Amino acid sequence: MIYIVEDDEAVRDSLSVLFEVEGLETMAFSSAQGFLDELPVAPEGCVVTDVHMAGLNGLQLLRILKSSGRNLPVIVITGRSDKSLVAQALAAGATAVIEKPFRADEIVAVVRAALG
Numbered sequence: 001m002i003y004i005v006e007d008d009e010a011v012r013d014s015l016s017v018l019f020e021v022e023g024l025e026t027m028a029f030s031s032a033q034g035f036l037d038e039l040p041v042a043p044e045g046c047v048v049t050d051v052h053m054a055g056l057n058g059l060q061l062l063r064i065l066k067s068s069g070r071n072l073p074v075i076v077i078t079g080r081s082d083k084s085l086v087a088q089a090l091a092a093g094a095t096a097v098i099e100k101p102f103r104a105d106e107i108v109a110v111v112r113a114a115l116g
Contacts, residue, residue: 001045002111003072004028005035005061007053011100015048015107022108032056036064046073046095046114048107051085059088066093073114077102 002019006012007030016026025045029035032049033056047065051058062074073095078085086097095114098107 001043002026003035003039003043003045003047005032005047005049005053005058006077007031007050011050018104018108019111024111032058032061032064035061039070043070043072046075046111048075048077048111051076051078051089052080059085059092062089062092062094075107075110075114077107 002024004012004015004026006015006028009030012028012030016028019026027038029038032053047061049058049061056064058076058078062076065072065074074093076089076094076097077100078097079100089097096110098110
């Protein structure tokens with residue numbers, strides 16, 4: 001399962017279609033809190049989350065997941081990448097940080113690697 005957490009509807013829908021075309025099951029959420037509210041007790045798969053969202057941002061979501069013991073791989077996507085953000089995300093346990101706009105084959109490869 002690929003959990004897509006992205007507040008931009010067009011990006012969220014594009015990612016859902018892309019992963020489903022690749023044969024991967026998805027669940028999409030418009031907010032980090034909405035995702036946390038629906039997250040199963042023992043989730044399997046990985047999370048693809050935007051960094052910059054209203055309410056809980058992607059880094060906060062990443063930290064909540066890690067501190068709660070949910071060992072889902074988390075791939076962070078951002079439209080405003082900088083070295084500090086990348087370092088923070090990786091230090092918090094992100095599997096990868098990908099800058100928008102990204103290539104379809106790039107994000108699919110990162111997700112497949114995260115799934116093992």
